[in-house]
Amino acid sequence: NAGVTQTPKFQVLKTGQSMTLQCAQDMNHEYMSWYRQDPGMGLRLIHYSVGAGITDQGEVPNGYNVSRSTTEDFPLRLLSAAPSQTSVYFCASTKPEAPYEQYFGPGTRLTVT
Amino acid sequence: GENVEQHPSTLSVQEGDSAVIKCTYSDSASNYFPWYKQELGKRPQLIIDIRSNVGEKKDQRIAVTLNKTAKHFSLHITETQPEDSAVYFCAAMKTSYDKVIFGPGTSLSVIP
Numbered sequence: 448n449a450g451v452t453q454t455p456k457f458q459v460l461k462t463g464q465s466m467t468l469q470c471a472q473d474m475n476h477e478y479m480s481w482y483r484q485d486p487g488m489g490l491r492l493i494h495y496s497v498g499a500g501i502t503d504q505g506e507v508p509n510g511y512n513v514s515r516s517t518t519e520d521f522p523l524r525l526l527s528a529a530p531s532q533t534s535v536y537f538c539a540s541t542k543p544e545a546p547y548e549q550y551f552g553p554g555t556r557l558t559v560t
Numbered sequence: 561g562e563n564v565e566q567h568p569s570t571l572s573v574q575e576g577d578s579a580v581i582k583c584t585y586s587d588s589a590s591n592y593f594p595w596y597k598q599e600l601g602k603r604p605q606l607i608i609d610i611r612s613n614v615g616e617k618k619d620q621r622i623a624v625t626l627n628k629t630a631k632h633f634s635l636h637i638t639e640t641q642p643e644d645s646a647v648y649f650c651a652a653m654k655t656s657y658d659k660v661i662f663g664p665g666t667s668l669s670v671i672p
Contacts, residue, residue: 480660487569489649489664490604505659506561537603541660545611547592547653549660551603 449473453538453552460528460559468523468555470538478541479521480505480549481513483534490537496521528559562587564652566663574671579637581666583650586631590652593626593633594660598647607648608635640670 454469472479480495482505492505496515510532512524521540525532538552563586573579585593591612596604610617610624610633617624621640626633637644650663 482662487664489566490662492659492661495659503659506661546594546606546609548594548606548609549596549604551605553603 451538451540451550451552453536453555455555456553458555458557460525460557462528462530462559464528466525466528468525468536468538468557470521470523470552471519472521472540472550473519474540474542474550475518476540476550477518477543479515480539480541481511481521481523482537482539483507483532484537484554485534493523493536525557528557530559533557533559562590562652562659562661564650564661564663566650566666568666569664570667570669572669572671573640575640575642577640579640579644579668579670581635581648581650581668582632583634583652583663584630584632585652587652587654588628588631589654592653592655593624594651594653595624595635596649596651596662598649598665600646604649637668640668642670642672644668645670 451472477498481493482490491507494513496502536555539549542548566583594609597607598604621638623636647665653660
């Protein structure tokens with residue numbers, strides 16, 4: 448049981464490049480989400496999904512796309528990277544019953560130059 | 561939408577003292593309030609949670625209180641130890657299938 452996995456661990460992009468951050472979970476959780484973490488800003492929700500084929504915007508969705516074709520995978524796409532997207536990105540999946548614990552992946556540290 | 565505020569942003573205590581972190585939320589429909597601990601370079605992990613039908617919950621040295629009327633909830637850590645040093649996040653949500661909104665975090669330092 449690997450839990451939540453994310454790839455890559457580190458990434459450097461140039462402004463304007465696009466890329467996909469991968470996230471997968473093997474706990475059969477319907478609910479998954481993406482957060483970005485910046486110093487002093489906490490964990491801000493980018494997008495979330497309540498099941499395959501269903502996604503919705505969080506607090507800071509601009510510049511990011513998501514899709515959910517399977518229960519296991521929830522990739523995050525950066526369409527045209529900007530320096531403001533330099534951050535640590537966490538993917539999480541949530542237990543469907545109390546205590547509704549969110550299991551976070553190890554994170555991806557992204558730098559946009 | 562939901563907005564969660566958290567205070568203080570940094571907190572320094574002597575080992576053995578107590579630490580209190582306070583959060584407020586804006587959406588009166590929120591009914592579940594978890595707390596996460598994030599050690600340096602690691603992922604956040606759930607340490608305790610409270611549901612809106614409960615006023616207080618305790619787990620060893622950690623307790624959480626909730627005032628639904630005032631939309632306040634707090635984390636209390638007693639007999640702090642150096643390994644309690646971390647960033648703590650409060651969060652609020654309505655159901656298990658609703659978005660989880662986090663506060664900005666509190667960096668706790670426990671001085672030996």
